[in-house]
Amino acid sequence: MNFVAWMIVACEIAFWVVILLGLVARYVLKQNKLGLVLLALTPVIDLILLITTSVDLYRGAVATTAHAIAAVYIGVSIAFGKSMIQWADEHFRYYVTKQGPKPEKLYGIKYAIQYFKSWLKHVLAYLIGAGCLVALIYFINDPARTESLSGILKLWTLALGIDLIITISNFIWPRRARA
Numbered sequence: 001m002n003f004v005a006w007m008i009v010a011c012e013i014a015f016w017v018v019i020l021l022g023l024v025a026r027y028v029l030k031q032n033k034l035g036l037v038l039l040a041l042t043p044v045i046d047l048i049l050l051i052t053t054s055v056d057l058y059r060g061a062v063a064t065t066a067h068a069i070a071a072v073y074i075g076v077s078i079a080f081g082k083s084m085i086q087w088a089d090e091h092f093r094y095y096v097t098k099q100g101p102k103p104e105k106l107y108g109i110k111y112a113i114q115y116f117k118s119w120l121k122h123v124l125a126y127l128i129g130a131g132c133l134v135a136l137i138y139f140i141n142d143p144a145r146t147e148s149l150s151g152i153l154k155l156w157t158l159a160l161g162i163d164l165i166i167t168i169s170n171f172i173w174p175r176r177a178r179a
Helices: 003-028 032-040 042-058 065-096 108-140 147-172
Strands: none
Touching: 003 032, 003 042, 003 065, 032 042, 042 065, 042 108, 065 108, 065 147, 108 147
């Protein structure tokens, strides 16, 4: 595994560690400001990954799948970051500190609408990540060095289309609660 792939793993671990530390500071230690500072560090992790990937490619590395996944990671982190933190917050508050309401499971039209909102975030993640990929392809300007980037872009486009079909299907065949 190359350096960028390890950085992706490190950034993903750091993302969740920072969130967990922020929640512990907020709810267990009752340090709201510290918790907020820790949670606000999540975009810094994305910036570190972006810089690492850019420097590696600038130095002449052949773009690998890891470089492409870094762009996907950044897009997903930016688009879904706030909702992932909110999800972790709600679940931590209920399951760990035994405070607050139980996180609601959605069914029917409510679930379909929630899934549609999630798909819109997927579109935003795609626009950000694909924008990074296209920019890298453009600036490197060497199809032999950017073949992996193009491949991931095509695969992600297909995944976005499949996700749209799933989104539509949730309105046609709504998710039902178990009996």
